[in-house]
Amino acid sequence: MTDLPTPARTRFAPSPTGFVHIGSLRTVLFSWLWARHTGGQFLLRIEDTDRKRYVPGAEEQLIASLQAIGMQWDEGPLVGGPHAPYHQSQRLEIYQRYAAELEAKGVAYRSYIRGDEIEQLNQERVERGEPKLLSFRDLPGIDNAARAAAGEPYTLRLAMRTSGQTVLNDLIRGPIVFENATLGMPDPVLIKSDGFPTYAMAAMVDDHEMAITHVLRGDEWISTSPIHIQIYEAFGWQQPVWIHVPIVLGNDGKRLSKRHGDTSITEYLDAGFLPEAIINYLVLIGWSYDDKTEIMTIQELIERFDLTRIRPSAGVFDREKLLHFNGVYLRAMAPEVLVQRIAPYLSRAGIISAAPTEAELARVAQLLPLVQERLKLLSEAPETLDFFFVRPQSYDLGVLVPKKTEPAQVVQVLQAAHAALGQLTSWDEASTEAVLRQLTEDLGLKVGQVFMALRVAATGRTVSPGLFETLVALGQAETLVRLSNAATALSPSLVVS
RNA sequence: GGCGCAUUCGUCUAGCGGCCUAGGAUGCCACCCUCUCAAGGUGGAGAUCACGGGUUCGAAUCCCGUAUGCGCUACCA
The missing domain is CATH 3.40.50.620 (HUPs)
Structure with a gap:
């Protein structure tokens, strides 16, 4: 009656009245995992028996969501099966x-x-x-x-x-x-x-x-x-x-509904959450493998999932923890796969073309390692990479001049760095680092002051990947232009003061 | 109102009578690492196991009440 090794047949039987939400997805996930675990079948059946509640397009949305999250059904719409039709109205x-x-x-x-x-x-x-x-x-x-x-x-x-x-x-x-x-x-x-x-x-x-x-x-x-x-x-x-x-609750402890922030699964996908992270996180609401294992691949989940370990009490959906899981999966992802997943976000932001060229993808692939471990969402990619593609148009002088540093010193740093870096014949991390550390010492300044000024000059912001790898990725010529632009931006303020 | 379900750190959970002065994760705080931010490392705060009775040598774990939350009570699913 319970955990028999016999193949199970489970089903997801939604009525086409809306989207697949986080709450219902968790139940689907359990059903799907159990079918896979036992080597049985997972069916999709459309319960469209209430003509008053019929929502046009809902079924298509529903199907698209399941496909996007990767829960393929063995029998049902699109794929057919021995018990067709799979629409109750038929x-x-x-x-x-x-x-x-x-x-x-x-x-x-x-x-x-x-x-x-x-x-x-x-x-x-x-x-x-x-x-x-x-x-x-x-x-x-x-x-x-x-x-x-x-x-x-x-x-x-x-x-x-x-x-x-x-x-x-x-x-x-x-x-x-x-x-x-x-x-x-x-x-x-x-x-x-x-x-x-x-x-x-x-x-x-x-x-x-x-x-x-x-x-x-x-x-x-x-x-x-x-x-x-x-x-x-x-x-x-x-x-x-x-x-x-058990049901999945929202932050406020209330049942998840459209009102209480239960979002359609496609919205999470659009926001840059990975299907595997969503699945891994979701399965842990109401189910656990043991007292410490949390990160598990789909394959491991299929092997380990056990109905008898489902808890009877409701659980709260914690977006923060999902975010953590997403970061884990993002960091573990093969770079070449990540490029493919991130490209659409860069295209949408206008950083690369809508149909990325080989050269653009190669450039993204080159840049990605610098930011991969800092990403928590695919959608964060544009904001962490855009300065590589677009030169800072202007500088916030308050940011360009680090704390406890005089504007004149920053100009001096920029000019000295421009000169020193300009003479480099080999443009790599070791060389730039050696030059800049020496320069810091010569000027009698602190590493933090110098590096921050250069970071802002090169990227236009205070948060970026490591300075040297950033400069190297930017290229020598582009780096020099940006340093000089920053120095120019700062000079007038010196004249005034 | 009736019937039903649930109740361990803020949150997700481990626990199925002694291993529990309750473990892990996330979040939070501190320190380390360090050019920023992350990541990583170390440590910390955080749960009288909803409450009250019982059973037992012994209960988070078993039983009975109570409270609270939630669900159902449609020619909706």
């Missing part, structure tokens, strides 16, 4: 057939009462201090036969049991026992009056038809699981292993 006959079966068995019945009538009746009952309606089978004032004869629309409802127990065997929580007599659950609609099935009907039928072995879903489904279990029992089907996954 499986209506199947649900109708099974619905008829339940009706024939007497566990489901036609209900002609309308929603507004139920509301009305319940309101009256509440006023009289009576409990709300649970069954809609034979109600005073509702003539089912007459309505049927008139051809009025009806819903098919499941007759919930009113005695005994319904037991949900949740893998990570153990058995959860519901007393049918005190459940207080109205007979749920299986088939809506428009002929479409509800979630309860469609999902159970499909999970059975598609031979799903492990159902992973958010723990908000625990409350309604008696319906699902009673459907399984009514059919006499074997239940899948139920795994109710």
Whole structure:
């Protein structure tokens, strides 16, 4: 029933009403990992049974998100499979057939009462201090036969049991026992009056038809699981292993939603987070391998993932920690791969062409090692590299002149450095370093003062890669131009003062 | 209201009766390294294991209450 080595079939069954968010992605990740871990299949099924909530383009977004994050499905839209179609809206006959079966068995019945009538009746009952309606089978004032004869629309409802127990065997929580007599659950609609099935009907039928072995879903489904279990029992089907996954909360401890900063996964990707970092971070909310291992490759996760180690309690999504993971993955990334991943960000920033030339990519590849270990997001690449491509147009004199240093001294440093570096015949880190350290000593200044002034002159900013590697990457000619520009920018201020 | 789920450092977690004066990670602070920023190294602060009873020689770990948070209570998923 649990951690058997038999191949599992799991599924992600979203309704096409929006994007894939961080919260739901974590549940998908668990499902996907379990299928891969057991050598089974991961299916994608579109639960588009609510025509009122249909959002055009949502399915495409959803599919694109899964592909971008790298969770490929074995059966479903685009790839097909033995249980096609994988859109519930195209499986209506199947649900109708099974619905008829339940009706024939007497566990489901036609209900002609309308929603507004139920509301009305319940309101009256509440006023009289009576409990709300649970069954809609034979109600005073509702003539089912007459309505049927008139051809009025009806819903098919499941007759919930009113005695005994319904037991949900949740893998990570153990058995959860519901007393049918005190459940207080109205007979749920299986088939809506428009002929479409509800979630309860469609999902159970499909999970059975598609031979799903492990159902992973958010723990908000625990409350309604008696319906699902009673459907399984009514059919006499074997239940899948139920795994109710804890939810992911936002910073404020509130459930992640569009309101509370739950962002679509594509936004994280656009922001420069790596799929592998997102996956690695996300899997650790609610699951752990042991007491210290955190950084794991996808392959290791597939090998190590174990449903029984999922925690039952909700976890807060911590963007700071994700950022740390992203940095780890960024630093470990092969330079040639990083170039490819970073190029689009540089293109978007206008630093290189939209369709980068070989020369541009080569230049980026040359520069990347200088900043790779400082990156936490791919999107930070433009701001850390742009000065290599664009000469500083002006200088902030307050920044160009380091603390405890006189403007005149800076001009002197710039001029001396210009002279000394200009004479160098070999332009490499060792040579520039030797020259500049000697110069510092000759001027009787501190390394920090000199190097900072030169850094600002060369890059226009106080934060950059190492000075020497930066100068070398910039090239001798360009370095000299920038030093001289900086000196010129500073000189007028001397005249004034 | 009813039913259900959850509860260990700010956050993610380890822990499944003695190894816990509660371990790791992240974040924070300090120091080291150092031309800046990161990275890296070292150290530190940070959890009376929600609270109260019990069981036991012994409980974060088992049982029962209480509190708090959350979910469900749709012809939504």
